[in-house]
Amino acid sequence: MSVTEQGLRERIESAIPGVYHIIVTDLSYGCGQSFDIVVVSNFFLGKNKLMRSRAVNKAVEEELQQIHAFSCKCYTEDEWSKIVV
Amino acid sequence: MFLSKFNLIRSCSPIFRSTTLLRHQTRMFLSTEIRKAIQDAIESAPVVLFMKGTPEFPKCGFSRATIGLLGNQGVDPVKFAAYNVLEDPELREGIKEFSEWPTIPQLFVNKEFVGGCDVITSMARSGELADLLEEAHALVPEEQEAKDN
Numbered sequence: 001m002s003v004t005e006q007g008l009r010e011r012i013e014s015a016i017p018g019v020y021h022i023i024v025t026d027l028s029y030g031c032g033q034s035f036d037i038v039v040v041s042n043f044f045l046g047k048n049k050l051m052r053s054r055a056v057n058k059a060v061e062e063e064l065q066q067i068h069a070f071s072c073k074c075y076t077e078d079e080w081s082k083i084v085v
Numbered sequence: 086m087f088l089s090k091f092n093l094i095r096s097c098s099p100i101f102r103s104t105t106l107l108r109h110q111t112r113m114f115l116s117t118e119i120r121k122a123i124q125d126a127i128e129s130a131p132v133v134l135f136m137k138g139t140p141e142f143p144k145c146g147f148s149r150a151t152i153g154l155l156g157n158q159g160v161d162p163v164k165f166a167a168y169n170v171l172e173d174p175e176l177r178e179g180i181k182e183f184s185e186w187p188t189i190p191q192l193f194v195n196k197e198f199v200g201g202c203d204v205i206t207s208m209a210r211s212g213e214l215a216d217l218l219e220e221a222h223a224l225v226p227e228e229q230e231a232k233d234n
Contacts, residue, residue: 049204057187064187069147071203 002032003063015059017043020077027069034069040080049074119179126176127193130166131223135180136190140167147202151190154209158218161225195221 005024013019021040028034037056044052052074057064064070075083127133132155138144140152155165170177170189181187184198192199194217199205208214218224 049207050198050200053200053204054185061187069145070188071147073203073207 003035003066004032005035008035008037008060008063011063012037012039012056012059016041016055019043021080033067035067035071037070037072038075039072040075040077042076044074044076115179115182119175120183123176123179123183126166126168127196131164131195131221132160132166132218133193134165134167134190135170135176135193136167137169137171139169144171145189147188148190151192151202151205154205154214155192158209158215159224160218161223164221164223194218194223 005026008024009022012022012024016039019039019041021038023036023038025036026032026034027036039056043055047055053072056072056074060070126135134151134155136143136145136148136151138148143149143152152167168176170180177189180189180191184191186198186201188201190202192201192205199217200208205214208217
């Protein structure tokens with residue numbers, strides 16, 4: 001079964017506490033090979049970029065085996081509010 | 086030498102040290118031999134990148150972007166080593182398990198895992214990458230840079 005935006009979103013929502021916002025974009029035109037993900041949660045407060053990415057990687061561990069390209073950006077609510085005005 | 090197990094590519098002078106590899110088909114766990122070879126590779130230079138393709142010819146957009154970032158920061162080629170995971174399936178799978186990181190490229194500075202393309206991109210933007218490389222004395226010395234220009 002190929003990986004879907006919805007599937008990834010659900011995985012992340014159930015693994016990362018206090019998710020404020022998730023953007024999952026399938027860049028592979030539906031073949032499930034390339035995804036761009038943005039996760040916003042205060043769970044990332046006090047965690048460096050490596051720790052943040054590791055938490056998301058862990059959540060989508062199974063799906064990652066099937067994906068060729070995967071990009072993930074993690075922000076706290078405060079950091080996100082400065083990006084999106 | 087276990088190091089010769091993986092082809093090392095220096096960005097200035099390519100050194101290809103190919104050896105016949107034992108191909109273990111099992112991917113259940115990382116063998117001591119592969120773990121040692123990866124550790125040696127990580128220790129082979131202050132800045133080590135595991136990538137797809139070579140610095141001159143990256144074979145993946147993320148590897149290309151990462152090489153570009155390191156170049157922009159002014160990483161000294163003498164202090165940099167790149168390993169092409171596409172040349173070695175054991176390295177390609179082994180490095181993911183070693184650093185518990187699912188994707189390539191992977192950057193190591195002073196034997197410490199730094200991250201993949203997203204982490205490095207964001208660190209480059211915030212200035213953290215410059216600080217890290219500076220602290221590791223991995224940048225081209227300023228005098229020399231002036232002379233080169």
